[in-house]
Amino acid sequence: MNAWVWLLVPFAPLLAALFLPLLRERLQPWLWLTCVPALLVTWQPPPALELPWLWEGIRWGADDTLSRAWLGFTALLWGCAAVFAHSSLAQSPHRLRFWVFWQLALTGNLLLIAATDALSFYLGFSAMSLSAYGLIVHQGGPEPRRAGRLYLQLAVCGEMLLLAGLLLRVHGADRTFDFTGWQAQPIDHLTLILLVLGLGLKAGFWPLHVWLPLAHPAAPAPASAVLSGAMLKAGLLGIWRCLPQDDPVLAAWSAALLAVGLFGALYAALLGLCAGRSKAVLAYSSVSQMGWCLMIIALAWSLEGSQTAMLAVLLVFGVHHGLAKGALFLAAGMAHQSRLPRLAWALLWLPALALMGTPFTSGAAAKHLMKDAWQQSVFDAWAPWLTLASFATALLLLRALWLMRRDQQHAPAHSPSPAQWLPWALLGLAPVVWPWIWQVSREPLLAGLYPGGIWSASWPLLAAMALACLALWRGWRVPVRLQRMPNLALRGSLALARLLRQPPLPVPKLRLEPGYWRQRERRWNRLWESSTLAFSAWLLVGLLWLGWLW
Numbered sequence: 001m002n003a004w005v006w007l008l009v010p011f012a013p014l015l016a017a018l019f020l021p022l023l024r025e026r027l028q029p030w031l032w033l034t035c036v037p038a039l040l041v042t043w044q045p046p047p048a049l050e051l052p053w054l055w056e057g058i059r060w061g062a063d064d065t066l067s068r069a070w071l072g073f074t075a076l077l078w079g080c081a082a083v084f085a086h087s088s089l090a091q092s093p094h095r096l097r098f099w100v101f102w103q104l105a106l107t108g109n110l111l112l113i114a115a116t117d118a119l120s121f122y123l124g125f126s127a128m129s130l131s132a133y134g135l136i137v138h139q140g141g142p143e144p145r146r147a148g149r150l151y152l153q154l155a156v157c158g159e160m161l162l163l164a165g166l167l168l169r170v171h172g173a174d175r176t177f178d179f180t181g182w183q184a185q186p187i188d189h190l191t192l193i194l195l196v197l198g199l200g201l202k203a204g205f206w207p208l209h210v211w212l213p214l215a216h217p218a219a220p221a222p223a224s225a226v227l228s229g230a231m232l233k234a235g236l237l238g239i240w241r242c243l244p245q246d247d248p249v250l251a252a253w254s255a256a257l258l259a260v261g262l263f264g265a266l267y268a269a270l271l272g273l274c275a276g277r278s279k280a281v282l283a284y285s286s287v288s289q290m291g292w293c294l295m296i297i298a299l300a301w302s303l304e305g306s307q308t309a310m311l312a313v314l315l316v317f318g319v320h321h322g323l324a325k326g327a328l329f330l331a332a333g334m335a336h337q338s339r340l341p342r343l344a345w346a347l348l349w350l351p352a353l354a355l356m357g358t359p360f361t362s363g364a365a366a367k368h369l370m371k372d373a374w375q376q377s378v379f380d381a382w383a384p385w386l387t388l389a390s391f392a393t394a395l396l397l398l399r400a401l402w403l404m405r406r407d408q409q410h411a412p413a414h415s416p417s418p419a420q421w422l423p424w425a426l427l428g429l430a431p432v433v434w435p436w437i438w439q440v441s442r443e444p445l446l447a448g449l450y451p452g453g454i455w456s457a458s459w460p461l462l463a464a465m466a467l468a469c470l471a472l473w474r475g476w477r478v479p480v481r482l483q484r485m486p487n488l489a490l491r492g493s494l495a496l497a498r499l500l501r502q503p504p505l506p507v508p509k510l511r512l513e514p515g516y517w518r519q520r521e522r523r524w525n526r527l528w529e530s531s532t533l534a535f536s537a538w539l540l541v542g543l544l545w546l547g548w549l550w
Contacts, residue, residue: 006049006060008037009071010111010124017103020096028099032082038075038110042068048116059116059178065440066315070237071113073319074230076430077326078106080423084330085222087419088337094138098220101134105231112234117177118166121238125162128231129155129202135223136215147214154201154211162198162238165191169242179241187249195242196257203235205294206264209287213275216283221333224279228286229326233318236293240314245307254302255379261294262385269392274478278332278403282325285355285396289321292370292389299373309376313369316441320362320431324351327427328400334424335404338416347428352401354431356394356461359454362431365445367457372444387460394464402468 013034020027041061045068048061062068085102089095108128115121133155137148168191173182201208216224243250265288272284296317300310331348334340340348354361367390374383416424435441448457470476 003047003049003061005037005041005046006114009041009060009114010107012037013103013106013110017100017107020100020103024096028095029086031086031099031103032079034103034106035075035079035082038071038114039079041114042072042075058120060111060114060120062114062116066237066240066311067113069315069319069440070233071110073322074109074113074233077229077322077427078109078226080427081222081225081326081330083423084225084333084420085220087417088222088333089220092138094140097134098138101131101138102223105131105135105226109226109230109234113237116179118170118179118182118242119177121179121241122163122166125202125234125238126159128234129159132223132227132231135227136219138220138223139218143214144218147211147218151211151215154208158198158201160198161194161201165194165198166242168194182242183244185244186247187244189249192243192249192253196239199235199238199242201235202232203239203293204232204287204290205235206260206268206287206291209264209268209290212287213271213280213283216286216329217277217279221279221330221336224282224333225326225329228283228329229322232286232290233322236290236297236314236318239297247301250301254298257301258295258298258379258382261291261298262382262389263291264288264294265291265389266385266392269389269396272396273399276403276478278335278400278407279329281396281400281403282328282332285393285400286325288389288393288396289325289355293317293321296370296373299377299379302377302379303373310373312440312444313366313373316362316369316435316444317366319434320354320366320441323427323430323434324354324362327351327424327430328355328397330420330424330427332400332404332407334416334420335407336411338414338420339408339411341415344416344421347425348401348404350428351431352397353461355397356464357390357457358461359449359457360432360445362435362441362445364448364457365435365441368444368448368453371456391460391464394461395467398464398468402472 013031016027016031016034045063046061048059048063051058051060062071082102085098089098092098105128108124108126108131111124112121112128113124115124130152133148133152136151137144169182169185169187170177172188172191173185176182197208204212212228216228219227268284268287268291272281272288275281275284293314296310296313300307300314303310328348328351331340331344331351334344350361354363357363357367371383371386374380374386435445448454
């Protein structure tokens with residue numbers, strides 16, 4: 001396969017965005033095809049493409065296992081969500097605007113994965129982050145505007161932090177942009193903090209997650225699917241690529257990062273249990289799962305020479321969460337817009353059970369790898385907290401499923417169309433199919449299939465189901481005070497918006513007298529009335545002589 005195929009990975013969706021205003025309805029049903037080049041290079045990666053005529057050091061074509069896995073599940077999720085969106089948004093009056101932002105965000109997402117240099121990664125990351133604003137505010141109204149304003153404010157802050165961190169990293173790496181060279185270069189504390197904050201804002205790490213619970217309920221279901229399943233992982237990929245291996249600075253931060261990730265996994269689950277909408281609960285579930293990802297990074301920093309082992313954990317967990325969470329967000333959209341038959345509910349349980357870590361699913365493989373890495377680290381005494389986080393995740397997803405069931409009481413009495421069924425079914429079946437096909441996930445999946453391993457993976461789910469049944473039987477409800485907790489991030493966003501609307505300096509209040517200034521203007525005109533032509537001629541001659549002498 002020719003190296004120039006890499007150029008099609010980001011440029012196919014970009015060209016589609018440029019032709020959308022011209023072709024409109026004729027092009028929209030085929031936009032999912034813009035993900036095909038990314039799937040092709042995932043299956044059979046061509047040689048890397050170097051484009052020195054753009055800027056020095058540019059290279060597209062990451063053929064390592066992490067990039068191929070990220071590119072594969074990202075393209076699959078975006079393609080399925082595009083087919084779903086064409087059907088679910090067919091009656092939207094602003095669907096052309098939605099598709100333009102959709103294609104631009106897809107362009108940035110694919111570019112940052114295919115890039116092996118920092119500048120290309122930053123361009124893709126910025127295009128994806130800023131274009132996602134159009135997806136969040138698509139439906140219009142006060143709630144999407146509030147969510148979009150907060151998202152855009154934090155996205156711009158994240159871009160500035162990321163740019164500062166990348167500039168410091170380039171300076172410390174002898175002005176090279178290559179990620180491969182960065183792996184061998186040490187890092188300082190300031191650069192590390194800037195990169196983690198800048199990329200963590202997009203990844204949704206606690207306490208940088210405040211935009212997620214507002215953005216997901218406001219955005220359409222396919223936008224929420226790619227936002228949670230694919231775009232959040234961009235920050236995770238950036239952290240893994242930009243930082244060196246076996247660095248003492250990273251080891252010094254590993255314990256604090258692990259504590260933040262563990263607290264975020266538990267705290268976000270508690271907040272999600274208080275939410276009253278299914279997409280909000282799924283948003284908090286994403287924040288909780290990002291806490292697990294943060295723990296994976298912290299374990300990789302704490303173990304010397306463990307990059308290969310932790311890379312397998314990151315691969316399985318990233319693909320597993322991306323596909324399963326994308327399927328659940330699409331299901332939440334269908335449950336709100338149509339009546340689901342019993343077969344659909346049976347299929348809906350598959351990605352939920354996978355996220356709970358049920359045996360024979362991708363979640364079981366991810367959990368097995370996570371436990372092995374945890375036991376080999378210096379944080380083995382923290383293992384009970386990991387079990388508690390698994391229980392909280394199961395309880396949170398059970399609440400999301402219950403809220404989807406409640407949404408069915410007010411949904412229109414018609415079945416979802418095949419254009420929504422087929423892509424959703426593909427994503428829903430993925431967590432129980434791909435772990436058996438991919439060797440990286442098949443080995444840990446089989447390793448956990450023994451009586452003790454099956455019980456260890458199942459009992460948090462059984463305990464969560466027992467508690468959920470008890471809550472339904474006793475009629476427990478979330479207290480009103482917890483449902484209406486003040487949103488400090490939203491208040492801060494509104495205060496910032498009001499501050500920026502004010503003029504930077506007070507407006508001067510001058511009282512001008514038109515007659516006074518009109519008299520001075522006439523005197524000035526009379527002064528030059530007789531010699532204006534001569535003065536202009538001499539000025540022109542002087543300029544010509546000056547040009548000739550120069």
